Amino acid sequence: MDKTIRGQWLFGAIAAIVPWGVGMVGVSVVSGAMSPNLPSRNIVQTLSFRPLFEFDANSSVWDVCFSPDGRTLATAAAYSLELWGRDGTRLDSVSHSLPVRVVEYSRDSSRIAAALTTPDEAFEIDDVHKTVELYRVAGDRLQSQHTLVHGSWVEKLGFSDDGALLATLGRDRTLKLWNDRGVDVRTLSATDFAFGEEILVTGDEAGTVTVWRVENGDARSLISFDNGAPISSLALSPDGLAIATGDEAGTVRL
Incomplete structure (x- = not known):
């Protein structure tokens, strides 16, 4: 399994993307222009991706997420949460006793939520260990803020637009809403x-x-x-x- 994370930069504008197999090395771009005075025509261009950087995460990478401001990239790589700069510089790393499965930024890029899981989904542990870790991003460093005990493995995360609420959706089909103090303010069926x-x-x-x-x-x-x-x-x-x-x-x- 390829455990490399790659940053890509696309040159040009895309009207339609047609992948060339699983390992896409380029895209075909088709655009049309219509005018009362000119016949319709298709312009076909071939664009390519240029790697900006790549780095070895040394494990399976389960999730990647750009910050909304585009400055940093968070990766869920097995037993660690990694924070990277746009140039591929590792800014910070936090190790966990369980693999990090899902990662999500708040809309203002100031916080990161990371959901934990087990290496084998058939392996069960106490519900108290089924958590989401909440971090504040300060000076390109990860500062632990809260440990949120959902009680089931969390498969989806989301922050409200104003950042006042974090939603955690578990495999038990419960949705929990947490305020910025890490308090469970509401539990819903979802x-x-x-x-x-x-x-x-x-x-x-x-x-x-x-x-x-x-x-x-x-x-x-x-x-x-x-x-x-x-x-x-x-x-x-x-x-x-x-x-x-x-x-x-x-x-x-x-």
Whole structure:
């Protein structure tokens, strides 16, 4: 298994990307221009990726995440959380007794949440060890802030837009909301979630979609509706005006 992390830089603008197999070494770009005075034509260009840097993480890399400000990169590499600069410089590293599975930045790039798991999913340990570690990023260093005990292995993380809440979604299909002091302020039944501007959308096994108002470090239910089937995934449009759901019956609804 290749355990190398690579930074890539793409030259040019892309209208459509067509991968050339699994190991993509280039992309075909097709763009069209139409004018009342000119016939329609296709312009085909071949662009290439140039490696900016690469480094050996010495283990399987389970997750990578750019900070929203684009300055740093966080990696979940087996038993450590690593912080890297855009030039490939290792800025900081924190070791854990369990592998780091998922990593997520807050919207202002000031905090990182890292969910832990076991090397073998069949291996069980006490619920008290099923945690999410919360760090503050200060001067390109990781400062431990809180240990959040979810009670189940966490598979998805997300910060609210204002950073006042962190959502942790566990394999037990519970969603916990934590305030910036590391306090569990609300526990919900959910199979997926999405944050928007001042709102949170959740979907659950019963097929219910709920929209929550996020304010003052808490969430208040605004409206719920029936999706018609258990929800397996959902997404919120960037403008916050549309919700897409995917359900176990194989239907996508908008």
